Amino acid sequence: MIGEDSELGADPLEPPLMAPLRRDLTWSAVQAMSQSAVHRDDPTLRRIRETAAVRRGTRMTKLLSPAQVAGHLGGWLPYGFCHRSRDIAHLTEPEQLTLLRTDGATDGRVAFTLRWRATDPADYEVPGNPAQPGLAALPGHHRIGAMVLGTGFTPSTDDLIPEYVTAGFADLPLPANAQLVAHVPGGDEVVLYTYQPEQHGWLRLAGPRWRGLLDELPGVSPDREYVPCTATGTARLVGLIDGKEYEAVADPPGEFRVRALTRAARYPVQTLSRRAEQALWRGVPCWVLQRDETWARLRLLRPNVDALGATGARCYERGVYEAWAPVDELADHHIADVAYQM
Incomplete structure (x- = not known):
């Protein structure tokens, strides 16, 4: 049995990914299995994937583009594809990290991330069977970003990186002390902002030396020491x-x-x-992200070919499909509460 070699290995909040290696099951064989649709339901690969557990307090990371950073400064919440921070800690250079971005772009001399601690394991699921069986079957012309393998691992020729999605692609309320981070050439991390939940805004931590990093963020003034969120959270x-x-x-x-x-x-x-809003539209379960008297913006909980055909939902980033619908066509429109065990 071999696990990731890391100083974080003893942290009970961040258990290492473990694989039962032996003569006939080498690391390269496990990595190859993680990249093959044939092994989506392989019990050995599933047991390996299950060791990459999310626990209350586990550090999570989502790779962002500059435009997405600006969106989070404005009030976006964590949603969609993400990783445990420990599973990508060995990726330190921007060109390595940007391959994990969800908007399909891989350019840029700087990589940006949103980093937060998990409030509860119930907020995360594996992008494959049984939680998200339709993702891997979506055709290429309906996708943005890397394909979804359905094995629970990120597409990679070299690494074994478990990936997660927020449960049902839900928006998650942002916990205290979440961070927006820049990763610069040479492997340095720069914490740009930290989230202040009581004020619903971001406190700038980057000093004058890093002011140039903030210039890359569209619509963001590098001189503001505090950035209040302008959007109300959908959860x-x-x-x-x-x-x-x-x-x-x-x-x-x-x-x-x-x-x-x-x-x-x-x-x-x-x-x-x-707490968030849910509804059915044309028989497809959706989150209600915003609405007025006439129209509602919806996000699919379980994207698949049939749901896309019924709703005409469009892909906005990897795995995230949204559509606008007339409010009077929504069925079972209700407030959904996901209760956590305290």
């Missing part, structure tokens, strides 16, 4: 204290509190749930 956390409901903030792994501007009012919540 939020709620919690109960003695039967009364409050908007909540997660600071994993151990702190879940009432969202309040004053520290004295940040009481720990007794329950915690993720």
